[in-house]
Amino acid sequence: MRLSEDDKNWLTTRFEGSIKFDEPMSKHTSLRVGGPVEVFAIPDTLEELMVLVEWAWKKEIPYLTVGGGTNLLVTDNGVHGIILLLTHCLNKITSSGKDNGREWVTAAAGVKLAAFCRYAIENGLSGTNFALGIPGTIGGAIMMNAGTVLGSMTDILETVTVYQPERGMHKLGKAHLDFGYRSLSLEKVCNPSHGLPIVLEGCFRLHREDPYRLQQEGHGILLERREREPNRYPSAGSFFKNPESGKTAGELIDSAGLKGRQIGGAEISSKHANYIVNRKNATAGDILSLMKLIQETVLERFGISLEPEVKIIGD
Ligand SMILES: Cc1cc2nc3c(=O)[nH]c(=O)nc-3n(C[C@H](O)[C@H](O)[C@H](O)COP(=O)(O)OP(=O)(O)OC[C@H]3O[C@@H](n4cnc5c(N)ncnc54)[C@H](O)[C@@H]3O)c2cc1C
Structure with a gap:
């Protein structure tokens, strides 16, 4: 269910200045990809945060809190509901x-x-x-x-x-x-x-x-x-968790010969194989395709399932 016009009017009246509609999440993630979120809210006070969350909860509108977006991959279709950022109301x-x-x-x-x-x-x-x-x-x-x-x-x-x-x-x-x-x-x-x-x-x-x-x-x-660290291009840091024992995720990806591999604008960093970087106007789809390629190749070569450390959200 998408937000109704009444919902949007209420939000605009109650939280004017603290919310944006259809805000591209690419502006709020370190990977610089991601489609729009219906409502992006930066409450000014704790009270404002609580009023907004209670309202969303009662109306069954999904909400999610994010921080710097440095461990987030938002899909190209974007996110339904409300994304909350606490940098204004909780910063002491x-x-x-x-x-x-x-x-x-x-x-x-x-x-x-x-x-x-x-x-x-x-x-x-x-x-x-x-x-x-x-x-x-x-x-x-x-x-x-x-x-x-x-x-x-x-x-x-x-x-x-x-x-x-x-x-x-x-x-x-x-x-x-x-x-x-x-x-x-x-x-x-x-x-x-x-x-x-x-x-x-x-x-x-x-x-x-x-x-x-x-x-x-x-x-x-x-x-x-x-x-x-490969810091020349946008990334979300290490993309996969390291397996509990044996080689690190980066070593496995490197051993599988995947360093430098590109799909669209996304690339497996040639400096650190566990970093997927946004080399040039990548989409979330490009990054997800690279993620899948890595998982399939590492599973086939070494029998190890790599689990993303990055949180993937979106429709
Ligand atoms: C260049 C680079 C280097 C990195 N190096 C490291 C490293 O060395 N070690 C490491 O561990 N990580 C590293 N990371 C990953 C990332 O920086 C960390 O995981 C960081 O702690 C995420 O913080 P964030 O505020 O950006 O969270 P986000 O990416 O915004 O969110 C991460 C998760 O936390 C949830 N969340 C955020 N805030 C709240 C809240 N207030 N309440 C409830 N849920 C919340 C989100 O919903 C999401 O599920 C690196 C990332 C980059 C880009």
Whole structure:
């Protein structure tokens, strides 16, 4: 069911300035592909966010929260319903307490991960340097359990506050969070019948450290990333999850001889085989075709099914 004219009129009257209709998602994803979403909303306040989500929930209009769109592939047909971006309404970092060289810091979902890392370094707090160079927001990083070989969000996260239209806001301790490799499943703790959970903020436990040492370490991490990462063309970072053991996804794709392979404007990076890059005006269809080619070839050659790390959404 598409939004009616009445729905659109209500949205325009209630949220003027915070919403756009038929907004191309290519503007909001790091891959720079994706068709239009019916409603793209950037609520100004938490209250506005809740009013909008409750309205959508009651009307059975699907809604989805995104962050930087750096792990998203939106199909060319676009998305039905509402996409929410929290960068205006949830963008604060606050210290929530100190004790014996530890400090708890709360970061709202719309805060950029880079800003959070910078805050930690400037305030002499260790624990976040693993995330240096990972684009996107706190909300996206929590949902993806973003990380590298140096660590991941689960190492520093203490609590997550989520919102569901039927249940309101609730805080979840780490012990209740089902983190996996590049994933967080909230299904067991956030009954889906209460609405799709939206991460509002995370509280992180960090440790006191010399800011100069943190800065030096961070500098090295960023330099190393720059060497390794194909950053000339738009991408979503590593496209596939690494298998639990054996070769990495990149090594498998490379061994299958697929580096540099192109479909339309999309290319398997010749610098890092687990990156699919938008080389020249690629469509989501081009990227999905390359994804399929990789999966089929790797399965045929090595008997391994590669699972996308990138979230694919759209009709
Ligand atoms: C160049 C490049 C390098 C990268 N390197 C790394 C890396 O080293 N390690 C790594 O782990 N990842 C990496 N990534 C992938 C990506 O940056 C991370 O997964 C990042 O944490 C995603 O954050 P985001 O805000 O962009 O989330 P999005 O891509 O916008 O969303 C990701 C998922 O989270 C959901 N989501 C987002 N915000 C919320 C919220 N508030 N509430 C509920 N659900 C939400 C979305 O619906 C979606 O399912 C890289 C990407 C790029 C482009």
